[in-house]
Amino acid sequence: MRIRTAGSLLAALAVIVGACGAGPSTSNAGPVLATASVAAATTFSGAVSPNVSKRIDLAPDLYLRQIGDGAYVVTNAFTWNGDTWFGNSLLVQMADGTLVLAGTPWTPEATQAVLGWAKQQFGESSIAKMVAVDTGYHQDNLGGNGALLAAGVPVYGSDLTVKLLAERGGPGIPPPNHVFPVADGLTLSFGNEEVRVIFPGPSQAPDKLAVYFRARKLLFGSCMILSGDAVGNTADADMAAWPSAIRKLQGLSVDVVVPGHGDRLDPGLIQHTLDVLAQTH
Numbered sequence: 001m002r003i004r005t006a007g008s009l010l011a012a013l014a015v016i017v018g019a020c021g022a023g024p025s026t027s028n029a030g031p032v033l034a035t036a037s038v039a040a041a042t043t044f045s046g047a048v049s050p051n052v053s054k055r056i057d058l059a060p061d062l063y064l065r066q067i068g069d070g071a072y073v074v075t076n077a078f079t080w081n082g083d084t085w086f087g088n089s090l091l092v093q094m095a096d097g098t099l100v101l102a103g104t105p106w107t108p109e110a111t112q113a114v115l116g117w118a119k120q121q122f123g124e125s126s127i128a129k130m131v132a133v134d135t136g137y138h139q140d141n142l143g144g145n146g147a148l149l150a151a152g153v154p155v156y157g158s159d160l161t162v163k164l165l166a167e168r169g170g171p172g173i174p175p176p177n178h179v180f181p182v183a184d185g186l187t188l189s190f191g192n193e194e195v196r197v198i199f200p201g202p203s204q205a206p207d208k209l210a211v212y213f214r215a216r217k218l219l220f221g222s223c224m225i226l227s228g229d230a231v232g233n234t235a236d237a238d239m240a241a242w243p244s245a246i247r248k249l250q251g252l253s254v255d256v257v258v259p260g261h262g263d264r265l266d267p268g269l270i271q272h273t274l275d276v277l278a279q280t281h
């Protein structure tokens with residue numbers, strides 16, 4: 001695997017900075033998610049997400065949706081402050097066999113369950129070829145770090161995420177152990193396949209990152225991409241900068257866009273996010 005900071009990315013996309021941030025330590029989901037129940041999560045609609053070929057339930061609060069060859073959206077429900085929140089992360093097996101986890105489940109326990117499943121699915125040695133990317137300091141973006149680091153998985157994250165996690169993050173969550181300057185982003189190379197970690201500017205949080213799998217036209221937008229009809233918790237958001245961050249993502253060629261929360265997985269989520277933000281002002 002080759003790693004470089006994203007000078008080329010910045011050249012190609014000008015400045016891509018993205019952050020998803022919300023309230024105390026976590027959720028940026030809107031009221032729709034805030035009032036959803038675990039039972040509702042099981043009623044996911046294939047009609048809404050035509051790219052889903054299979055759903056795999058690992059636990060009552062944890063399931064995967066296969067969205068392509070070796071690509072899985074991981075959805076984990078987490079109860080916080082009396083409400084249940086659903087968070088997405090993304091697991092992709094690259095052409096050279098490496099597993100890339102963009103974002104993490106809420107908890108080390110759920111993350112451990114995903115690692116256990118990955119061993120069964122991809123082989124016992126697959127975890128030794130896994131890397132993870134924290135997409136922000138909120139718990140739904142890196143709450144699984146403890147399990148990943150214990151398993152020896154390199155965890156990438158920005159210097160701003162490390163700073164915000166130390167200052168405001170959830171207690172007991174270890175920081176990423178491979179740190180890059182947030183403004184630079186990061187490009188990871190696996191054989192001929194590249195993964196771009198993109199910071200398009202402050203959005204739902206000051207440090208939110210998107211992860212782009214160019215060869216697959218697959219974008220993990222994390223919490224800067226909205227799927228619901230409301231912004232949700234904006235306590236940590238930069239409402240003025242957020243739309244311009246999203247507009248920088250519009251230059252990417254995408255077939256599938258994965259939001260931080262919600263079932264929709266279509267490219268229309270980018271414009272949808274801009275529409276919801278425009279209505280919020």
Ligand SMILES: [Zn+2]
Pocket residue numbers: 020026027028029087138140222223260261
């Ligand atoms: Zn979120």
